Amino acid sequence: MPQVGEKGIKRKWPKRRLSLMIALLLGSLILQLGEPSPVVRATTFDIPDGNITALKMALSTPGGSHIINLAPGGTYTLTTVDNGFSNGLPLINRTITINGNGATITVPRWSERLSLDFSGLAAEI
Numbered sequence: 001m002p003q004v005g006e007k008g009i010k011r012k013w014p015k016r017r018l019s020l021m022i023a024l025l026l027g028s029l030i031l032q033l034g035e036p037s038p039v040v041r042a043t044t045f046d047i048p049d050g051n052i053t054a055l056k057m058a059l060s061t062p063g064g065s066h067i068i069n070l071a072p073g074g075t076y077t078l079t080t081v082d083n084g085f086s087n088g089l090p091l092i093n094r095t096i097t098i099n100g101n102g103a104t105i106t107v108p109r110w111s112e113r114l115s116l117d118f119s120g121l122a123a124e125i
Helices: 015-033 053-061
Strands: 003-005 007-009 042-049 067-071 074-079 096-099 104-106
Touching: 042 096, 053 074, 067 074
Parallel strands: 042 067, 067 096, 074 104
Antiparallel strands: 003 007
8 A cells, every 4th residue: 555755655666566667678678779780890811822712702702891911922813804894803892901911913914804993882992
């Protein structure tokens, strides 16, 4: 039964009811926030000298921001079209870091259809 005090009626909440109210409030908060986003970590790729396959794989790997380390003083020669256009590397649609370490990416003179084109991409390189 409620108790009457100087400032009006005071109600005592049973512990069970208070625990239920807290549980309901926390439950509604969790529903409003939804599931937490998965954490996407950067992956570091160390590309051996001349290994174009590994370089293309690293550039094509989905996920967060990646770090690509080219071999110090290495040479990477592009000989095939990668994306159906004339570009020798995959299109990049995310932020990546390429540590060149003095390496060179080249296109042979005999390849008229092949180029290194980074224009028009929505990527931050």
